[in-house]
Amino acid sequence: KPRIFSGIQPSGGLTLGNYLGALKRFVAEQGRMETVYCLVDQHAITVWQDPDALRRQTRELAAGFIASGIDPAKSILFNQSQVAEHAQLAWIFNCVARMGWMQRMTQWKDKAGKNTQNASLGLLAYPALMAADILVYHATHVPVGEDQKQHVELTRDIANKFNHDYKVDFFPEPEPVIEGAATRVMSLRDGSKKMSKSDPSDMSRINMTDDADAIAQKIRKAKTDPEALPSEAKGLEGRPEARNLVNIYAALADMSVDDVLREVGGKPFSEFKPMLSDLAVDKMAPISTEMARLMQNPDEIDAILRRGAEQAREIAAPILQRTYDIVGMVR
Numbered sequence: 001k002p003r004i005f006s007g008i009q010p011s012g013g014l015t016l017g018n019y020l021g022a023l024k025r026f027v028a029e030q031g032r033m034e035t036v037y038c039l040v041d042q043h044a045i046t047v048w049q050d051p052d053a054l055r056r057q058t059r060e061l062a063a064g065f066i067a068s069g070i071d072p073a074k075s076i077l078f079n080q081s082q083v084a085e086h087a088q089l090a091w092i093f094n095c096v097a098r099m100g101w102m103q104r105m106t107q108w109k110d111k112a113g114k115n116t117q118n119a120s121l122g123l124l125a126y127p128a129l130m131a132a133d134i135l136v137y138h139a140t141h142v143p144v145g146e147d148q149k150q151h152v153e154l155t156r157d158i159a160n161k162f163n164h165d166y167k168v169d170f171f172p173e174p175e176p177v178i179e180g181a182a183t184r185v186m187s188l189r190d191g192s193k194k195m196s197k198s199d200p201s202d203m204s205r206i207n208m209t210d211d212a213d214a215i216a217q218k219i220r221k222a223k224t225d226p227e228a229l230p231s232e233a234k235g236l237e238g239r240p241e242a243r244n245l246v247n248i249y250a251a252l253a254d255m256s257v258d259d260v261l262r263e264v265g266g267k268p269f270s271e272f273k274p275m276l277s278d279l280a281v282d283k284m285a286p287i288s289t290e291m292a293r294l295m296q297n298p299d300e301i302d303a304i305l306r307r308g309a310e311q312a313r314e315i316a317a318p319i320l321q322r323t324y325d326i327v328g329m330v331r
């Protein structure tokens with residue numbers, strides 16, 4: 001039976017990259033398949049998080065999901081630490097996965113830096129927990145941005161090795177779902193870098209909490225080249241900043257890149273940027289207003305997450321028990 005699982009870390013504010021690469025697509029899947037969405041607080045602490053900040057960011061992320069259109073009556077929405085089965089299955093996967101697999105992950109290499117001896121053990125084991133997140137629901141489809149593709153592929157490897165080692169056909173090999181114009185939203189200051197909440201420059205990203213003025217200012221100042229926009233996609237080659245702004249436009253407008261270029265081809269950025277800015281404000285400002293409203297009632301957010309955790313556990317607990325039986329753990 002098809003089932004969607006995906007997660008976002010409450011490790012800082014949400015960006016337009018998270019919205020277009022993940023949240024907006026999570027909403028689109030709602031009602032088409034069973035959908036399980038998780039705030040992965042245990043992943044977040046693989047690098048130090050201030051406890052009060054983690055609490056606030058977790059609630060803000062929940063507000064971001066709901067304000068974007070995730071309906072707790074249609075999707076299961078919860079935080080990872082409240083469903084212990086994730087960490088329990090992750091332990092089994094720590095014993096299935098190989099060190100070399102983990103050390104090959106590009107995110108590990110980027111985040112651990114040169115001094116790997118001083119990175120947390122959790123940061124290295126991170127993808128095994130991510131595999132557990134997905135497989136403890138027997139999820140079949142995982143909508144993510146480009147940057148998470150390698151981790152979903154590793155999840156397939158773990159499922160496959162588990163099935164092989166224990167001679168079972170138990171875990172499905174989940175498909176990464178990476179679709180649309182904005183699966184890799186780039187920095188507004190540098191078209192070769194991913195838009196990220198950890199970039200030191202706030203001008204490099206649009207935050208989901210930015211107001212209309214901030215959004216407009218960031219787009220006005222976004223780096224571009226001096227040429228007008230091309231009328232076909234191949235004209236974006238070698239123009240990463242132009243490509244990025246067109247991709248963002250297409251994703252926000254639910255249009256293909258070709259259709260966008262048919263409309264704006266030949267226009268200079270001085271005309272295109274105000275169009276993009278109006279569109280972004282139109283789509284994003286109501287979400288940030290709704291997030292702020294939801295944040296005024298944290299008890300309600302916590303109650304939604306608690307209910308979600310109960311629903312999640314109903315699926316996860318029997319799958320973990322069957323895993324323990326397969327592995328040979330006595331009940």
Ligand code: TYM
Pocket residue numbers: 005006007008009010017018019020021022040043129130133134142143144145146147148151182183184185186194195196
């Ligand atoms: P995280 O929290 O870094 O990002 C959450 C989601 O947002 C996408 N994303 C982007 N998409 C397009 N352009 C960008 N600039 C951009 N930045 C982020 C990410 O690809 C992701 O889909 N390891 C995951 C969280 C996770 C998870 C899981 C995901 C934990 N368990 C199980 C799927 C399934 C992460 O750190 O995402």
